[in-house]
Amino acid sequence: MDLKDLYRDVILDHNKNPRNFGKLEPCDTSADGHNPLCGDRLTLTLRLEGDTVSDVRFEGKGCAISTASASLMTEAIKGLDERAITALSDVVHRTLTSSTEAAVPEGLGKLAALSGVREYPARVKCASLCWHTLAAALAHRGGSAAVSTE
Amino acid sequence: MSLTEQPLPVYDVERVRRDFPILATTVRGKRLAFLDTAASSQRPAPVIEAIVHYERHLHANVHRGVYELSQKATDAFEAARERVRGFLNARSTREVIFTRGTTESINLVAQSWGRSLRPGDEILISWMEHHANIVPWQMACERSGAVLRVIPIDRRGELDLAAFHRLLSPKTRLVAITQISNSLGTVVPIDEIITAARRNGSLVLVDGAQAVAHQRVDVQALDCDFYAFSSHKLYGPTGMGVLWARESVLAGMPPWQGGGDMIRTVSFEKTTYNELPYRFEAGTPNISGAVGLAAAIDYLESLGIDRVHAHEQALLRYATDALRAIPGLQIIGEAANKAGVISFTLEQVHPHDLGTILDTEGVAVRAGHHCAMPVMDFFGVPATARASFGCYTNREDVDQLIGALHRALEVFG
Ligand SMILES: Cc1ncc(COP(=O)(O)O)c(C=O)c1O
Numbered sequence: 001m002d003l004k005d006l007y008r009d010v011i012l013d014h015n016k017n018p019r020n021f022g023k024l025e026p027c028d029t030s031a032d033g034h035n036p037l038c039g040d041r042l043t044l045t046l047r048l049e050g051d052t053v054s055d056v057r058f059e060g061k062g063c064a065i066s067t068a069s070a071s072l073m074t075e076a077i078k079g080l081d082e083r084a085i086t087a088l089s090d091v092v093h094r095t096l097t098s099s100t101e102a103a104v105p106e107g108l109g110k111l112a113a114l115s116g117v118r119e120y121p122a123r124v125k126c127a128s129l130c131w132h133t134l135a136a137a138l139a140h141r142g143g144s145a146a147v148s149t150e
Numbered sequence: 151m152s153l154t155e156q157p158l159p160v161y162d163v164e165r166v167r168r169d170f171p172i173l174a175t176t177v178r179g180k181r182l183a184f185l186d187t188a189a190s191s192q193r194p195a196p197v198i199e200a201i202v203h204y205e206r207h208l209h210a211n212v213h214r215g216v217y218e219l220s221q222k223a224t225d226a227f228e229a230a231r232e233r234v235r236g237f238l239n240a241r242s243t244r245e246v247i248f249t250r251g252t253t254e255s256i257n258l259v260a261q262s263w264g265r266s267l268r269p270g271d272e273i274l275i276s277w278m279e280h281h282a283n284i285v286p287w288q289m290a291c292e293r294s295g296a297v298l299r300v301i302p303i304d305r306r307g308e309l310d311l312a313a314f315h316r317l318l319s320p321k322t323r324l325v326a327i328t329q330i331s332n333s334l335g336t337v338v339p340i341d342e343i344i345t346a347a348r349r350n351g352s353l354v355l356v357d358g359a360q361a362v363a364h365q366r367v368d369v370q371a372l373d374c375d376f377y378a379f380s381s382h383k384l385y386g387p388t389g390m391g392v393l394w395a396r397e398s399v400l401a402g403m404p405p406w407q408g409g410g411d412m413i414r415t416v417s418f419e420k421t422t423y424n425e426l427p428y429r430f431e432a433g434t435p436n437i438s439g440a441v442g443l444a445a446a447i448d449y450l451e452s453l454g455i456d457r458v459h460a461h462e463q464a465l466l467r468y469a470t471d472a473l474r475a476i477p478g479l480q481i482i483g484e485a486a487n488k489a490g491v492i493s494f495t496l497e498q499v500h501p502h503d504l505g506t507i508l509d510t511e512g513v514a515v516r517a518g519h520h521c522a523m524p525v526m527d528f529f530g531v532p533a534t535a536r537a538s539f540g541c542y543t544n545r546e547d548v549d550q551l552i553g554a555l556h557r558a559l560e561v562f563g
Contacts, residue, residue, distance in 0.1 A: 003507060003510050004561075007507075038501075038517075038518060038519075063500035064499075064503045065502075123506060126502065
């Protein structure tokens, strides 16, 4: 196993220079995510047009995997409607929890850079925190929500 | 050292390592550098063999059967109690209660002795306690209306003793304090604390989880009232621990859990309780755990606790110097008197990433909050990486850690 499978250049880059970092004010919905085990925290703010995410930002503190995952997610979901987001989120979860022998599912685009995480079960929570937070934000539209991975 | 004193033979860590079968395993194809002894130590062959021998030849329930095997198991179990008594220099085996570990020992005190707490009473703990020595007291305070007070620490990770003396008051019923901090490595001056607390009329509970395997403990010399530790941090098996308590204090405490073994007679009208220490040991105990713990104490004493201590202190200095030379590395916890525990952060790399990178290099360290979230908050970090040493840790382990840290810097460079 090589470290570079986990810490691919895309991940290191998004960790160092997170995209869509910050807060949207005003926003249509937001959520806080917290992973108590490692102390990772992130806040998502979203603007919606109907069912479609027109803009999204994230803010927070976490490890490289959680930061890069959130950064990649914000890029991937902009312009997607809720159905497309749910479908993408499913593929991401399947990828993170699939066996290391299985082929990486199709349709991930840049998010495929996270597939190395499945070799490190203890780190799956880091990569999935932003997706749980996103689901909470969409479910509590108009308000603010909080999720914890515990 | 006086001239007549014999110099000790060199501590042969390589020979000690050969006693620990697990150290020969490889991780991800790399030599294992096990640096997480503070979380749980490994077990030497004599401990493993003592447990196997018990399971193969001696097992039956204790204190029950009249048949030979039950008697043998009872003898082994009670011999383990005597072994622990000697190890702690306790006055009597009536003061030695077997538990599941430090956590259960503290909960026992909080729930049994804690029933005597009244509104306005105060429990004093420190900022560097493990959650196991925080939460049971919060729960006891919630039940009773007592108040939890916290002794602050300073930036080096030392206890603020002046604040301790100020916080001590006629309301202080108990001071519950760790002997060595598991997250910072600080050796707490518990002698001073115990003396002041006793003069004040307060009881003292010492959380010895991080101490027993690394320095000599004498509960009579300490003069505390409760002393808690876990077997698995002392080269013994998991699921096993000890609460030592001063007999006069124990005698006034109500039973905790009810069941078999802790009773003398049971009828639906009235149940009478067993004598000490059995009154606090309801149900079938962890017999093989006790046997393993006794073997672990034998093992540690065969190495010589003082020599193990000296070995770990030398490693602590070696590792501290090596770590300080790494750019961006900050040691969290720089008390003057420390045990073989080093928490650190690396500016460029989150502790969680660090844990993973070190793992791929065969280095087992703990990355996280170490069940001491208030300590993490105090230092303003979400987590730290922590390397900790035991009797089998050698310089190669430390060198492998240093190499892996350089690798982490390369990846994140
Ligand atoms: C200082 C301290 N207290 C208490 C505990 C809890 O011990 P156990 O989990 O064995 O009950 C630990 C273990 O991490 C510890 O380091």
